[in-house]
Amino acid sequence: MTEPDLAQRLLDAHVAHEMAALRGVRFLDLVTGEVDFALRAASDLTLDQVMHRDLIKEVALKYVSTFRLPGAIPEVAGAIATRLRAHPANETPLGEVVSRPRVAELVEALVEMRTLRQQVLRSLADNSGIQAGVGTLMRGTAKGAVDTGRRIADNLPGGSLGFSIAERVAGRMAGTVKGTPVGAAVDQSARELAERGTGALLGYLTETAASSVTDEEVGDALMEVWDALSTRPVRELADLIDDEQLVAVFVGLYQVWLDVRDSDYLQALVDTGVDFFFDTYGSFTLDRLLEEWGLDRDDLVEEALRFGPPVIEALAEAGVLEQLVRRRLSSFYDSAEARALLG
Numbered sequence: 292m293t294e295p296d297l298a299q300r301l302l303d304a305h306v307a308h309e310m311a312a313l314r315g316v317r318f319l320d321l322v323t324g325e326v327d328f329a330l331r332a333a334s335d336l337t338l339d340q341v342m343h344r345d346l347i348k349e350v351a352l353k354y355v356s357t358f359r360l361p362g363a364i365p366e367v368a369g370a371i372a373t374r375l376r377a378h379p380a381n382e383t384p385l386g387e388v389v390s391r392p393r394v395a396e397l398v399e400a401l402v403e404m405r406t407l408r409q410q411v412l413r414s415l416a417d418n419s420g421i422q423a424g425v426g427t428l429m430r431g432t433a434k435g436a437v438d439t440g441r442r443i444a445d446n447l448p449g450g451s452l453g454f455s456i457a458e459r460v461a462g463r464m465a466g467t468v469k470g471t472p473v474g475a476a477v478d479q480s481a482r483e484l485a486e487r488g489t490g491a492l493l494g495y496l497t498e499t500a501a502s503s504v505t506d507e508e509v510g511d512a513l514m515e516v517w518d519a520l521s522t523r524p525v526r527e528l529a530d531l532i533d534d535e536q537l538v539a540v541f542v543g544l545y546q547v548w549l550d551v552r553d554s555d556y557l558q559a560l561v562d563t564g565v566d567f568f569f570d571t572y573g574s575f576t577l578d579r580l581l582e583e584w585g586l587d588r589d590d591l592v593e594e595a596l597r598f599g600p601p602v603i604e605a606l607a608e609a610g611v612l613e614q615l616v617r618r619r620l621s622s623f624y625d626s627a628e629a630r631a632l633l634g
Contacts, residue, residue: 338574355552394517
């Protein structure tokens with residue numbers, strides 16, 4: 292028998308051996324054997340030994356900085372949203388999807404953020420736009436009172452003279468310059484006074500609300516809102532936003548992500564997160580790290596048996612599996628080293 296013929300026969304036998312191991316009942320033995328071997332090796336290797344944190348940082352920053360969503364993603368998101376919205380499961384009451392105890396835990400955490408609550412209220416009180424809006428409302432109310440006062444004064448002896456004097460005094464107090472109509476000066480003064488008063492009033496209400504409303508009262512109010520929503524079907528919440536709005540929100544969030552991902556801030560977050568992970572788990576052996584994250588031998592075997600057989604059978608039926616195995620092994624049997632051994 293010539294050397295090439297023997298090499299070919301050995302290659303054929305090796306391919307058949309590997310194919311048999313990958314299919315049928317022998318696959319279970321293959322999986323359990325490989326998992327057990329990997330876990331034994333993992334018990335002697337730590338995370339720091341097999342992986343360096345700087346490599347993880349480089350990979351994370353690479354994909355954070357360069358990842359691009361395909362252009363079809365918004366269209367796909369809209370199509371998925373349409374199907375989800377039409378699904379009969381949306382008739383399920385919200386309270387059956389999320390339990391009340393879980394909502395209560397979340398509410399408890401939120402109401403304890405007193406400093407954040409106070410800051411939000413304070414920011415609203417200091418907002419010039421809000422002050423101007425409320426001030427306009429107050430000014431309109433005050434103007435109505437002034438007009439009423441003028442009508443009353445006109446019907447009283449000497450009332451008109453007194454009211455005119457009062458308007459002139461108010462105009463001088465407002466800093467009226469020569470040639471400026473008294474009414475305009477009074478209106479400007481009223482506007483400034485209303486806005487200043489609004490700011491002070493909002494500030495007072497903010498401090499009062501922050502100090503007088505207890506965490507328990509806030510929590511009770513939020514839970515009342517939840518209790519009212521929990522009996523409503525999920526569909527009512529899903530119908531609050533249509534497909535186009537969902538796509539618009541998705542695209543908007545993606546644009547924000549594009550702005551954020553190139554920032555030094557995000558890079559600092561990635562560095563800090565990777566450093567924390569390695570500082571915490573770097574000395575863990577790999578098998579212990581798997582256990583820490585809830586994966587054990589049975590999980591690894593179960594998932595291998597779940598996904599392995601159907602994929603392998605599909606490759607075998609398409610004729611691809613044997614090609615992959617033969618291609619991988621033939622490089623050895625065609626090598627000079629193998630020929631020297633066979634010779």
